[in-house]
């Protein structure tokens with residue numbers, strides 16, 4: 001039977017145990033103490049998992065790079081059945097780990113994460129006596145779109161070892177991994193960041209046990225990104241950007257509106273509305289006009305500009321400045337994010353430029369950057385990092401959904417996050 005290894009990549013031990021209980025109830029069988037959890041709780045979490053799950057395989061994701069024998073010994077003595085050693089470690093580290101594993105009744109799983117040539121390295125470690133490898137794309141690499149399935153395809157016909165696969169797996173990609181030859185599917189975020197862990201684990205179990213081919217609708221990176229940005233909030237995105245990217249002093253003037261699109265930038269001055277309005281003519285569906293006007297008391301956008309933008313199916317407008325004719329704008333229900341609402345406007349003198357670097361709400365915006373706006377405000381995502389930020393935002397969104405469930409089920413936020421333990425001592 002295909003084994004499902006739930007990867008407990010959380011830092012709070014109590015949360016880890018309760019997530020594991022739900023995951024096992026849903027069909028997971030191997031329980032991994034994730035690397036962050038081990039770094040947070042040490043071998044205590046291995047002992048706790050061993051005691052709580054006497055009949056399940058417990059894996060310590062030590063990602064050992066040195067002192068193989070001692071690290072395997074400490075994990076095995078604490079109750080681990082399997083210990084991970086990095087394939088990038090020296091051969092001697094792996095052989096030492098193997099000897100310790102034999103001595104203490106554990107197995108070694110060699111993790112091929114970040115190894116440039118995983119097939120060659122897998123053959124090398126197999127020759128050392130390893131019988132279990134993990135084809136693995138780490139969390140940071142996943143955020144750039146890397147998938148473990150391609151690596152698995154290259155490896156599966158080259159070795160007789162038992163093969164685990166890890167790296168952002170979902171039921172669909174776990175099923176694909178099994179069809180490709182994986183013996184163990186390692187699933188972290190899809191299960192542990194779910195607001196229904198048991199159901200998510202059951203979804204993976206159903207998928208890996210199913211014989212029918214699940215056709216994966218391959219989305220382009222752009223489609224996937226826009227879908228994610230439409231799902232997450234500007235708060236999730238700001239968190240994913242380490243609290244960066246949020247515009248200051250600019251808010252939604254039409255409540256309940258969400259915008260996701262690419263920036264058409266405009267620099268104009270003192271209410272001059274020529275360039276902002278001309279920018280509409282070179283914009284289309286999905287575009288967001290982002291305007292620096294430098295004056296928050298004279299409007300350079302109003303009802304007529306809005307009607308033109310609606311007719312050209314623009315996504316919205318973001319103004320570091322003022323909007324007027326607000327009664328008309330409201331009737332058109334067009335997403336307007338601005339610093340101010342005033343009755344007076346400037347003149348169309350033509351000062352300024354279109355599609356240049358601007359500063360809007362104290363954030364630098366380049367043409368083509370992604371703009372996301374909602375009732376919390378507006379964030380700018382540099383186009384070069386948009387896919388990575390979208391994926392990271394989705395992880396923040398999933399994590400918060402899970403926390404909402406835990407709080408609804410009786411925990412406090414401070415308790416769920418062990419806040420007192422992690423307050424910055426610096």
Ligand SMILES: O=C(CO)[C@H](O)[C@H](O)COP(=O)(O)O
Pocket residue numbers: 007008009034035061137138139142166167168169186187188189190
């Ligand atoms: O070891 C890990 C990261 O280094 C994770 O446990 C592994 O990648 C599985 O988690 P996910 O499904 O979220 O990728």
